[in-house]
Amino acid sequence: xxxxxxxxxxxxxQRNAVASPSQxxxxxxxxxxGKTRVLVHRxxxxxQAGHTSPFAILAxxxxxxxxxxxxxxxxxxxxxxxxxxxxGTFHGLAHRLLRSHWKxxxxxxxxxxxxxxxQLRLLKRLCKTxxxxxxxxxxxxxxxxxxxxxxxxxxAAHIEHLDDVYTRTMLDIYRAYEEACNRGGxxxxxxxxxxxxxxxxxxxxxxxxxxxxxxxxxVDEFQDTNAIQYAWLRVLTGEGNHLMxxxxxxxxxxxxxxxxxxxxxxxxxxxxxxxxxxLEQNYRSTSTILKAxxxxxxxxxxxxxxxxxxxxxxxxxxxxxxxxxxxxEARYIVDRVQDWFAGGNRRSDAAILYRSxxxxxxxxxxxxxxxxxxxxxxxxxxxxxxxxxxxxAYLRLLVNRNDDTAVERxxxxxxxxxxxRTLEIIRSFASTEGCSLWQACARCVNDSLLSARAANxxxxxxxxxxxxxxxxxxxxxxRKAEHVIAHSGLIPHHExxxxxxxxxxxxxxxxxxxxxxxxxxxxxxxxFDLTSNATLAAFLDQAALDAGESQAGENEDAIxxxxxxxxxxxxxxxxxxxxxxxxxxxxxxxxxxxxxxxxERRLCYVGITRAKAKLYLSHAESRRLHGDxxxxxxxxxxREIPAELIAEVRLKSVVTRAxxxxxxxxxxxINKLRGDIEVPQTxxxxxxxxVHGKFGEGVVLNYEGQGTNARVQVNFDSxxxxxxxxxxxxxxxxxxx
DNA sequence: AGTCCCCCCATTTTT
DNA sequence: TGGGGGGACT
Numbered sequence: 001x002x003x004x005x006x007x008x009x010x011x012x013x014q015r016n017a018v019a020s021p022s023q024x025x026x027x028x029x030x031x032x033x034g035k036t037r038v039l040v041h042r043x044x045x046x047x048q049a050g051h052t053s054p055f056a057i058l059a060x061x062x063x064x065x066x067x068x069x070x071x072x073x074x075x076x077x078x079x080x081x082x083x084x085x086x087x088g089t090f091h092g093l094a095h096r097l098l099r100s101h102w103k104x105x106x107x108x109x110x111x112x113x114x115x116x117x118x119q120l121r122l123l124k125r126l127c128k129t130x131x132x133x134x135x136x137x138x139x140x141x142x143x144x145x146x147x148x149x150x151x152x153x154x155x156a157a158h159i160e161h162l163d164d165v166y167t168r169t170m171l172d173i174y175r176a177y178e179e180a181c182n183r184g185g186x187x188x189x190x191x192x193x194x195x196x197x198x199x200x201x202x203x204x205x206x207x208x209x210x211x212x213x214x215x216x217x218x219v220d221e222f223q224d225t226n227a228i229q230y231a232w233l234r235v236l237t238g239e240g241n242h243l244m245x246x247x248x249x250x251x252x253x254x255x256x257x258x259x260x261x262x263x264x265x266x267x268x269x270x271x272x273x274x275x276x277x278x279l280e281q282n283y284r285s286t287s288t289i290l291k292a293x294x295x296x297x298x299x300x301x302x303x304x305x306x307x308x309x310x311x312x313x314x315x316x317x318x319x320x321x322x323x324x325x326x327x328x329e330a331r332y333i334v335d336r337v338q339d340w341f342a343g344g345n346r347r348s349d350a351a352i353l354y355r356s357x358x359x360x361x362x363x364x365x366x367x368x369x370x371x372x373x374x375x376x377x378x379x380x381x382x383x384x385x386x387x388x389x390x391x392x393a394y395l396r397l398l399v400n401r402n403d404d405t406a407v408e409r410x411x412x413x414x415x416x417x418x419x420x421r422t423l424e425i426i427r428s429f430a431s432t433e434g435c436s437l438w439q440a441c442a443r444c445v446n447d448s449l450l451s452a453r454a455a456n457x458x459x460x461x462x463x464x465x466x467x468x469x470x471x472x473x474x475x476x477x478x479r480k481a482e483h484v485i486a487h488s489g490l491i492p493h494h495e496x497x498x499x500x501x502x503x504x505x506x507x508x509x510x511x512x513x514x515x516x517x518x519x520x521x522x523x524x525x526x527x528f529d530l531t532s533n534a535t536l537a538a539f540l541d542q543a544a545l546d547a548g549e550s551q552a553g554e555n556e557d558a559i560x561x562x563x564x565x566x567x568x569x570x571x572x573x574x575x576x577x578x579x580x581x582x583x584x585x586x587x588x589x590x591x592x593x594x595x596x597x598x599x600e601r602r603l604c605y606v607g608i609t610r611a612k613a614k615l616y617l618s619h620a621e622s623r624r625l626h627g628d629x630x631x632x633x634x635x636x637x638x639r640e641i642p643a644e645l646i647a648e649v650r651l652k653s654v655v656t657r658a659x660x661x662x663x664x665x666x667x668x669x670i671n672k673l674r675g676d677i678e679v680p681q682t683x684x685x686x687x688x689x690x691v692h693g694k695f696g697e698g699v700v701l702n703y704e705g706q707g708t709n710a711r712v713q714v715n716f717d718s719x720x721x722x723x724x725x726x727x728x729x730x731x732x733x734x735x736x737x
Numbered sequence: 738a739g740t741c742c743c744c745c746c747a748t749t750t751t752t
Numbered sequence: 753t754g755g756g757g758g759g760a761c762t
Contacts, residue, residue: 091752627753
């Protein structure tokens with residue numbers, strides 16, 4: 001068969017990777033080097049040149065979005081549908097295994113998935129029951145502890161009873177949590193991976209089956225795998241399996257949630273004969289941007305090593321703006337975006353990236369003032385919104401009455417007179433009898449364990465769910481959703497909140513119906529009966545495992561705002577890295593140890609390499625944080641970029657920054673370059689008339705503090721009265737004429 | 738049961 | 753500075 005079309009658009013290294021005969025292959029793919037392309041073409045190559053059946057291929061990604069994109073790109077390259085091929089996230093694939101082999105995995109057939117919100121609610125209740133001192137151990141902390149242990153592949157029983165209070169307390173809760181999950185048939189995200197791993201260890205015949213089946217295993221974003229994901233892969237890859245992993249150690253930015261950069265750095269230790277292919281040619285950015293990225297990341301130790309290059313031009317210099325404060329920074333950025341848009345470009349080709357979400361507010365304000373459409377990524381995901389989760393809980397009860405999480409959630413939403421006291425009776429009945437909350441409800445009503453009023457209310461709830469199920473029995477999935485939302489009382493309940501909030505909630509409920517309507521059961525395969533409970537259950541699983549991409553206003557031409565973390569994998573013509581300040585980026589929580597700092601540096605590397613044509617860096621000399629003003633030094637990352645690549649921006653003109661090697665203090669250099677704005681501070685006195693770069697002219701009203709802490713209050717003619725840090729405000733004294 | 742107020746907290750986020 | 757959660761009060 002002619003397979004030349006698979007190679008046509010590839011460079012030499014990409015071809016080497018795609019057609020590699022090695023059993024184990026590590027593709028070290030720099031940013032913008034065609035990583036997904038190589039994966040997609042490799043699969044096409046396996047199928048067309050190697051006559052590999054799609055059934056023999058397993059492709060793993062981290063997000064559902066990446067999985068969908070990969071599948072559709074392979075399909076369009078091959079011009080055929082790939083229904084037999086397993087393409088999905090670690091969680092999605094592991095979940096699929098558990099559904100097929102629930103018995104061997106020690107799960108009930110109707111087990112359901114606990115998302116992080118459900119998990120937290122459960123932990124809150126457990127902490128109460130166990131009388132854990134909430135001031136010392138927050139449920140959030142427990143959640144973090146349990147999830148990190150599971151990420152490491154550890155169950156409570158595996159952990160040593162160290163003699164410190166922390167471990168002991170956490171273990172008590174972990175054990176109680178495991179027990180509750182087992183009793184209720186609940187599985188959290190970490191548990192999905194853990195069980196899937198154990199499934200193979202405990203059932204050699206099942207493992208053998210999948211090892212035989214998946215001759216070729218491909219993993220994307222390998223630098224993000226955590227211990228349990230890696231262990232799962234290790235077990236799956238037996239004697240004869242072929243493993244290809246693609247990743248970039250320089251883009252590992254999720255160490256804080258368990259990702260092990262060592263997995264990629266030490267790949268050749270576990271797979272000794274592994275071949276390594278480097279993809280270093282970059283098709284995204286200008287040479288200037290790549291040089292900056294290369295130099296920056298060279299400061300990290302223990303890298304596999306890689307040097308990005310391009311055929312293309314140098315492009316524009318990187319612009320650096322030293323803002324007076326965060327407002328000035330935002331204003332500057334918005335001005336640049338307006339110029340860009342006025343120059344005939346699309347707003348959506350520009351992105352503002354920042355380290356922490358709190359930074360978005362100031363930027364939003366400035367964008368709003370400038371009447372510039374914007375879109376913020378992140379925030380609550382669709383399926384995690386309160387109203388959506390409420391509706392899903394009702395739907396879950398149709399499938400499984402014994403879903404305690406769902407009962408807890410909606411037994412009194414909307415309010416039907418089942419208060420804390422009643423619920424407490426039901427809960428304790430359930431735990432002494434070892435039955436589900438639903439069963440406890442029914443028996444408490446029958447055995448008259450509740451007051452007449454409470455009993456009526458509980459009965460009404462039970463009857464409501466039964467009635468909903470009956471009405472839904474023969475309906476298609478989206479009709480079910482429609483009916484449940486309409487008759488659960490959720491609409492008036494959320495309407496009552498009033499205002500914009502209520503409107504948004506009702507819209508989301510509508511959106512949920514749309515989502516059920518377009519739910520594509522192709523992914524589950526065989527079962528096409530849209531009215532079956534199985535279809536509903538499959539939808540609910542998908543809702544738990546998929547963030548729900550749908551975002552409002554997706555088609556509007558808007559500038560993109562997001563954290564550096566969520567920018568990974570994306571690219572934009574124009575990129576702003578805002579808040580390049582010590583303590584913010586690198587963040588103060590991560591800068592006191594080498595590994596934290598190096599991860600921050602990788603994050604910066606990710607940010608820089610998002611830019612195709614033009615990169616702006618900015619930092620504020622003072623920034624309001626948690627209410628009070630902080631003076632900020634420019635980020636060390638700015639200094640790690642060669643000075644000749646950077647053009648410093650001043651208010652009215654652009655000057656090229658002088659090349660001055662190895663200056664220890666970046667800000668002193670900056671001040672030197674701005675010598676013309678600097679002013680001897682002794683000239684200021686009360687009543688003195690001054691001019692400020694941003695606020696214009698004003699009169700000194702007051703001052704306090706000394707040295708670097710000195711502040712002056714100035715009453716500006718147009719901007720009103722402000723307190724300014726004297727060492728940073730760059731006030732120029734005017735003759736008092 | 739619902740509202741209001743106070744106190745505490747404050748990186749990054751996917752599944 | 754501001755949002756969320758918990759407790760107390762109506």
